[in-house]
Amino acid sequence: MAWITKNSATMQIDRRDEPYLTAEIKADFEQRMFPRYPTKQACTIPLLHAIQDLHNWLPYQAIEEAAEFLELPASTVLDTATFYEEFFLEPRGRYTIWVCQSVSCEIMGHNKLVEKLSEKLGIGPHETTDDGRFTLMNVECIGACGGAPCALVNHKLHENLTADNVEQILDGLE
Amino acid sequence: MPLEQPILLTNIPTPPWGDFADRKTLSYADYTKAGGYAALEQAVGMAPKDILEVVKAAELRGRGGAGFPAGMKWSFLPPQDGGQRFLAINCDESEPATFKDQVLTEFDPHIVIEGIAICMIACQLDTAYYYIRGEYHHHREIFENAIREAYDNGVFGEGSRIGKVNDRWPNLYLQRGAGAYICGEETALLESLEGKRGWPRIKPPFPAVAGAFGRPTIINNVETLATVPPVLTHGADWFKSFGKGRPEGAPPNVPASFGTKLFGVSGPVKRPGVYEEHLGVTLKTLVEDYGQGMLPGKNYKAAFHGGISMGILDTDEYEAEMDFDIGKKYNNLGLGTACPTIIPHDVSMVAMARNCARFYSHESCGQCTPCREGGNWLYKILTRIEQGDGTMKDLDMLLEIASSMGSMPGTTICGLADGANWAVRTIVNKFWSEFEDAVSKERFVSISAVG
Numbered sequence: 052m053a054w055i056t057k058n059s060a061t062m063q064i065d066r067r068d069e070p071y072l073t074a075e076i077k078a079d080f081e082q083r084m085f086p087r088y089p090t091k092q093a094c095t096i097p098l099l100h101a102i103q104d105l106h107n108w109l110p111y112q113a114i115e116e117a118a119e120f121l122e123l124p125a126s127t128v129l130d131t132a133t134f135y136e137e138f139f140l141e142p143r144g145r146y147t148i149w150v151c152q153s154v155s156c157e158i159m160g161h162n163k164l165v166e167k168l169s170e171k172l173g174i175g176p177h178e179t180t181d182d183g184r185f186t187l188m189n190v191e192c193i194g195a196c197g198g199a200p201c202a203l204v205n206h207k208l209h210e211n212l213t214a215d216n217v218e219q220i221l222d223g224l225e
Numbered sequence: 226m227p228l229e230q231p232i233l234l235t236n237i238p239t240p241p242w243g244d245f246a247d248r249k250t251l252s253y254a255d256y257t258k259a260g261g262y263a264a265l266e267q268a269v270g271m272a273p274k275d276i277l278e279v280v281k282a283a284e285l286r287g288r289g290g291a292g293f294p295a296g297m298k299w300s301f302l303p304p305q306d307g308g309q310r311f312l313a314i315n316c317d318e319s320e321p322a323t324f325k326d327q328v329l330t331e332f333d334p335h336i337v338i339e340g341i342a343i344c345m346i347a348c349q350l351d352t353a354y355y356y357i358r359g360e361y362h363h364h365r366e367i368f369e370n371a372i373r374e375a376y377d378n379g380v381f382g383e384g385s386r387i388g389k390v391n392d393r394w395p396n397l398y399l400q401r402g403a404g405a406y407i408c409g410e411e412t413a414l415l416e417s418l419e420g421k422r423g424w425p426r427i428k429p430p431f432p433a434v435a436g437a438f439g440r441p442t443i444i445n446n447v448e449t450l451a452t453v454p455p456v457l458t459h460g461a462d463w464f465k466s467f468g469k470g471r472p473e474g475a476p477p478n479v480p481a482s483f484g485t486k487l488f489g490v491s492g493p494v495k496r497p498g499v500y501e502e503h504l505g506v507t508l509k510t511l512v513e514d515y516g517q518g519m520l521p522g523k524n525y526k527a528a529f530h531g532g533i534s535m536g537i538l539d540t541d542e543y544e545a546e547m548d549f550d551i552g553k554k555y556n557n558l559g560l561g562t563a564c565p566t567i568i569p570h571d572v573s574m575v576a577m578a579r580n581c582a583r584f585y586s587h588e589s590c591g592q593c594t595p596c597r598e599g600g601n602w603l604y605k606i607l608t609r610i611e612q613g614d615g616t617m618k619d620l621d622m623l624l625e626i627a628s629s630m631g632s633m634p635g636t637t638i639c640g641l642a643d644g645a646n647w648a649v650r651t652i653v654n655k656f657w658s659e660f661e662d663a664v665s666k667e668r669f670v671s672i673s674a675v676g
Contacts, residue, residue: 082372087398089309089438121420134422134590135403149360151458151655153321154533155491155566157580171401191406191584192321192381196491196566197498216468 064111072120074138080120091121095131099138107138134189144179144186144223149202150194153192155199159212164200165189167214171221184224227514231501232455232467232485233448235259237332238322240515245498248332250367253374256335264381264454267385268343278345280453282461284483289315289409289446290532290561292549293557294480295453299348301433302441310391311442312345312353314419314450317402317409319358320532321584322566325487326447328499330357330364333451334371340450341397342380343457348443351393354413359402369399373517406588410639411444412436413590423590425639440449448487469548474673478667482548482560493523505548508538508565516567523569527656532562533581536643536651537568558647574656575663578649579607585645595630596642602626603649623653 076098081140098121102113114132118125132138148168152161165176166188174180176189193209197209202217208221231242238247242511281296292640300598302310314337318326318373327621329337341353355372355592357365372381375397379386383394402408402416407416412426415437456464468483479495487501494516500510508528521527528538530547534555538545545555552559568577586600606623627650631635631643653660 088398089440090419092420094290095416096417097401100401100403131420131422134407137404142308152580153584154529154568154577154580157576158492158566158568158572189406190322191587192319194318194324194327194358196322196324196564197489199491199497202364203360208363220486 072116155196157197283464288448319406323562340453351391381615489564536647579650593637599630
């Protein structure tokens, strides 16, 4: 639910000395991305993606660094980050499994898939395994209805899933 | 009469002309060899006004869902004033059951890029942003590569062969979304492009006047733009020989359904996939000829004919013609994205309604109260009915809540809640008996003691 945000007024932020926003990302954005848009704010989403691709999630410190880099208040960047489902403000597993639960997938048996995954991983939807390997997500349509039921494992799309072949896919991951 | 030759899928093997298994991404060289970028050469030699006239004369209607005439949209742009003007291409495609734009993006990206370039010339737009949904990882990489090829071959960038547009060198950039259905709404897409949360804007001002970064902006669907090159090559009359004209006796200001359309058939059919046919093809043809019929043991009960927002087709509406008139004829919101999902006889309609309600309560951006709260209540009530705890009163409440939310009843900014409204309302109305069976008919009298 994109519109539920956390109360961050009294929150302690974990900090580390090494910045999350690396010099390479900064250089790339200054050279390649800033000229694309009339405002620096427009780079918010690409920048958050770049940071998240590197660290797998978005710590609050990274949001602050991004805000400073884009010359915006940190609250503005946090506002954007909390709206989108793809941005994780908490650590997640190395593999995120996005199982589609919309109409085509429900008709073609998404329930069995989630049951199987939950049973195998020992977690429910929107939870992460204790060893930090897997995060299971129930999401709305991921745009592969022709191959329903389908799921994304990180960036890779798997179609026509069954309880059997989903097990194989999990076994194939380190 | 079945379509003899595909228009949009010329280079993408599709039954009955080819096989899904032979599909592969067309590079710039392959696309040019197949006659691509000829329409762009033609457009470079034409006055922008003349290109606009061709598109207008072809009566090309938007393929993203609303069916707004593209030529008319383009003509809303104010005269040039020296500032930047933008094009935003909507590849957010998050509507459940819809998967047509990804086929163009993945296998024939250059037909889309050619359409984009022609639109930029016709409307004098200097910068284009291709807004692709976050979940399309593979497609994004392919399109990024195609954009690079287009730059290398002088379609965009400094020294572009289409020359300066709006006194600037034309540019096309890819913008990745981050998983929000609402960003497919045109003004929410612009907000997201500006780096903000995807909250739809109050209109007017319309994007053509003040869109991205406060500048004139045109927003078109991928498929609409991909249709532009063939229209320009062959002319408006050729395009109008496809599809379906106006209903008989309708005045010329009633928009018709000319051209072909991509139909993404999904659900329990033998060969689900994206096909091309005339607008006006029946749902039955799509399922039985293209989809090769239902899976064994499954019978057609109903269909989401164009994404869940458009509502539903009933069991006896199997032969409905898929054109822009479908809404008026079969009592639903419209053609939408024209990607039918078939619901088989053994799936409960209460579950389908609950699935739709969950989708809208999850994807509401939270700006307008009827949508934010109403969506949630629809989901709660439908979950209750599905679990067998519903009463007759719940059904009335469902209809009352559903019909009060949306931009059509005038209670919300954008059309997201209209989707919830029509999806839930048409399912409940068309399958009333199923809902009636699911709730208890007992009457409860509440007795309250005071003091």
